[in-house]
Amino acid sequence: MKAVVYRKSLPSSDPQSLVDAELPEPAPEARDVLVRVEAISVNPVDTKIRQRVDPQGGDKVLGWDAAGTVVAVGGEVSLFKPGDAVYYAGAIDRAGSNAQFQVVDERIVGRKPTSLDFAQAAALPLTAVTAWELLFDRLGVPRQGPAGTILVIGAAGGVGSIAVQLARKLTSATVIGTASREQTRDWVLKQGAHHVVDHRGDLVEQVRAIAPQGIDYVLSLTHTEQHFAAIVELLKPQGKFGLIDDPAAPLDIVKLKQKSISLHWEFMYTRSLFHTQDMQAQHRILNEVADLVDAGALQSTLTENLGVINAENLRRAHAQLESHGTLGKVVLSGF
Incomplete structure (x- = not known):
């Protein structure tokens, strides 16, 4: 599958700070859904981890906001089925959303608002939670x-x-x-x-x-x-x-x-990082946010779509966030 990775902590201005790569498609575990990623948004956490966590040559996939389609589920999944449109922020201790496919625990995934397209929906999960x-x-x-x-x-x-x-x-x-x-x-x-x-x-x-x-x-x-x-x-x-x-x-x-x-x-990854007893609260929050969006009470905070998901566009997005002048949310969509 196509993915954008980083292998060494470098400034976003360096062409090697984020690079295009081919990686194996992941397989869902017991409570995971396998999602085909349709759109992502970029958050300060992406830039902070790129700057502070050195993969020492390994392929690390960033990205903690996505909207996409479920294509497979693990053996214990009960909340979703293949074909469902979903959105989520993922877990900080697992591979991120800057890839064509991603596995995510169903308890931190919500149904995508039906009134939003994938790009509009991808702007919401991390910030809403x-x-x-x-x-x-x-x-x-x-x-x-x-x-x-x-x-x-x-x-x-x-x-x-x-x-x-x-x-x-x-x-x-x-x-x-x-x-x-x-x-x-x-x-x-x-x-x-x-x-x-x-x-x-x-x-x-x-x-x-x-x-x-x-x-x-x-x-x-x-x-x-x-x-x-x-x-x-x-x-x-x-x-x-x-x-x-x-x-x-x-x-x-x-x-x-x-x-x-x-x-x-507040650290929104606490529930998924420690598998707290109330971990599924994020599923509930995302579904309630989706209901509010579809009722017209909440709006997507997308302000700019930088184009397809690739290393060049992601470097632009990282640089934009590092400037601290971003308004709302920046997204990318498609591979």
Whole structure:
């Protein structure tokens, strides 16, 4: 099968950082589905692993977002059958989606929204699961009754775009997103934010003008170390602070004590990596997201399709994400 691999950690500008290859087609294990990959999207995790994990000459396949068609199933599979259209983010400890075929545990796979094509659907899984888990599983934002105020830092990115939609559509919260350019500000408002502030300016002053009493929940999705002091100041006593990034400097969590602020670190691969008892929750989340999309409540966050899935186009996508200026999600489709 065709695949895009990397064999050594190199800058995305290096032609050898990602290369086209031919690999054996994988076979599904007991609870696996074998998927013919139709489209993928690219996430920061792809670039981080390429930069930090050296395969030492081996063929490592990246990619943790895909939509495709089930072509075979393992002996214990009960959720899917050949011919089903699916979407998923996969598992970080298995081969990724930058290949014509991929095996994925059925418990972390969802049905593809019928109202979306494969490219539109591929933009959603990783960010939707991350945002859902962060909002509802980690921070415990209520879906019924008063939900207070939510601040989403980095609201124009992949996770931010869907987190704003989920918070606006599924809760009664006042949603404040951050963005620093006119284009990204407009995008965040389009996703449903009630207010947008500029994270390059005085975050405390801007947010206080909207929520003088403070914030109940903060989703920090990028550059957390730069905003940490403002986050602590803005959160109400007993507020909840969640993040997904890898801060470039240590966070002084002692500063959270006086307000009894709780800290939640979301990593969407935890369930699949440790085969937790609730691993199938991601199947449920993806199916519920698909239902919301098909009902018109949620929109795909695809903003750019870079063409077919090959090394050249993937290098372009990696470089784009590394520039930290990406709006929504970048996808590739077909081989």
